[in-house]
Amino acid sequence: MNESYDPVGPQANPWIAGLHPYEPGRPIEEVARELGIEDVAGIAKLASNENVLGPSPRAVAAMRDAADQMHLYPDGGAYYLRQKLASRLGVAPEQILMTHGSNEGIELLGHTFLQAGRRIVMSERAFVVYRLVANLFHAKVAAVPMAGFTHDLDAMADAIDPDTRLVFIANPNNPTGTMVDEAALDRFMDRVPSPVAVVIDEAYRELLPPERQPDTIKYVVEGRPVFLLRTFSKAYGLAGLRLGYAVSTPEGIGLLNRTRQPFNVNAMAQVAALAALDDDAFLARTRDLVQDGLAFLAERSTALGLNYVPSVANFMLIEVGQGREVFEALQRKKMIVRAMDGYGLPDHIRVTVGTREQNKQMMAALQDVLNARRK
Numbered sequence: 001m002n003e004s005y006d007p008v009g010p011q012a013n014p015w016i017a018g019l020h021p022y023e024p025g026r027p028i029e030e031v032a033r034e035l036g037i038e039d040v041a042g043i044a045k046l047a048s049n050e051n052v053l054g055p056s057p058r059a060v061a062a063m064r065d066a067a068d069q070m071h072l073y074p075d076g077g078a079y080y081l082r083q084k085l086a087s088r089l090g091v092a093p094e095q096i097l098m099t100h101g102s103n104e105g106i107e108l109l110g111h112t113f114l115q116a117g118r119r120i121v122m123s124e125r126a127f128v129v130y131r132l133v134a135n136l137f138h139a140k141v142a143a144v145p146m147a148g149f150t151h152d153l154d155a156m157a158d159a160i161d162p163d164t165r166l167v168f169i170a171n172p173n174n175p176t177g178t179m180v181d182e183a184a185l186d187r188f189m190d191r192v193p194s195p196v197a198v199v200i201d202e203a204y205r206e207l208l209p210p211e212r213q214p215d216t217i218k219y220v221v222e223g224r225p226v227f228l229l230r231t232f233s234k235a236y237g238l239a240g241l242r243l244g245y246a247v248s249t250p251e252g253i254g255l256l257n258r259t260r261q262p263f264n265v266n267a268m269a270q271v272a273a274l275a276a277l278d279d280d281a282f283l284a285r286t287r288d289l290v291q292d293g294l295a296f297l298a299e300r301s302t303a304l305g306l307n308y309v310p311s312v313a314n315f316m317l318i319e320v321g322q323g324r325e326v327f328e329a330l331q332r333k334k335m336i337v338r339a340m341d342g343y344g345l346p347d348h349i350r351v352t353v354g355t356r357e358q359n360k361q362m363m364a365a366l367q368d369v370l371n372a373r374r375k
């Protein structure tokens with residue numbers, strides 16, 4: 001960037017220059033350019049918890065059919081998609097807002113509830129975007145220590161003060177892969193003072209077997225101040241389209257709806273999601289692949305003498321020691337994972353579950369890296 005070009009800096013909101021841009025998982029093409037590798041197919045990206053099976057085939061077919069309609073603006077109200085989700089979830093369409101990824105939902109919550117002098121409560125090792133959005137709106141962050149690698153909901157309830165407007169619970173949590181169960185959520189919800197809104201980010205929910213998915217819709221139906229965030233980026237394999245949604249009371253959704261752009265959700269995403277929602281076979285295959293992969297990563301970690309955090313999502317934290325170095329060494333072996341120093345876990349890497357072949361390559365590469373280091 002050209003440092004001499006700064007005509008507006010002094011006019012900008014004073015806290016903006018101090019914000020830290022989000023560090024995403026590195027794109028395959030970027031790593032290929034850096035390593036001078038032409039064959040991008042040889043690089044495995046296990047860094048962003050994407051679905052390695054690709055998108056649902058039904059979604060792909062629907063997108064092909066819809067390609068020649070892309071000169072038209074989308075339905076800004078996403079009528080059919082909200083109808084379909086509402087009937088599945090047992091809520092009214094007015095209780096659902098489609099968003100440009102669930103990340104946009106987090107930002108719209110910031111627009112709606114946060115400003116200087118207000119505060120969010122989150123877990124110390126939860127999804128970093130909550131913190132980034134709080135910073136964006138100049139709100140304060142209470143980052144509550146975890147109990148082990150799991151959200152400590154009692155400590156989070158204790159951390160709520162009169163300035164607190166939002167409490168964020170990622171369940172299952174990224175980057176730890178752990179979850180709190182429905183009974184723990186019930187207890188927490190009963191403790192939260194009523195003007196504070198609870199955000200339950202369920203990005204990995206659909207990867208859980210249905211009997212382990214907490215019933216969180218009931219909080220919405222009971223009219224509690226709660227926002228559920230869900231996404232098509234993970235189990236449905238549509239991260240590239242950017243589509244998520246929020247579920248809340250009609251009043252809560254009405255507020256968020258005032259803060260969004262008119263066409264925040266694109267037409268291709270709407271078409272793909274409608275088809276993906278009917279693809280139960282794809283979801284089942286995804287769950288099987290993830291279960292299988294987690295078992296393999298756990299078994300190989302143990303064989304290498306490494307601690308890991310047992311996960312219910314599609315990724316796993318592995319304690320390798322000097323995670324950033326291992327991340328870089330793995331990258332030179334064409335395996336892209338995630339360093340965790342940004343989360344205060346400098347000794348861990350986070351590995352997304354890949355295909356069986358990728359998981360094998362990954363753990364073989366990790367073994368090589370660790371052996372080289374021990375020499």
Ligand SMILES: *Cc1c(COP(=O)(O)O)cnc(C)c1O
Pocket residue numbers: 049100101102103104127170173174201203230231232233234239242243244
């Ligand atoms: C991946 C992830 C999301 C999803 O973000 P999108 O914007 O929907 O792609 C949200 N929350 C958590 C905790 C995640 O890990």
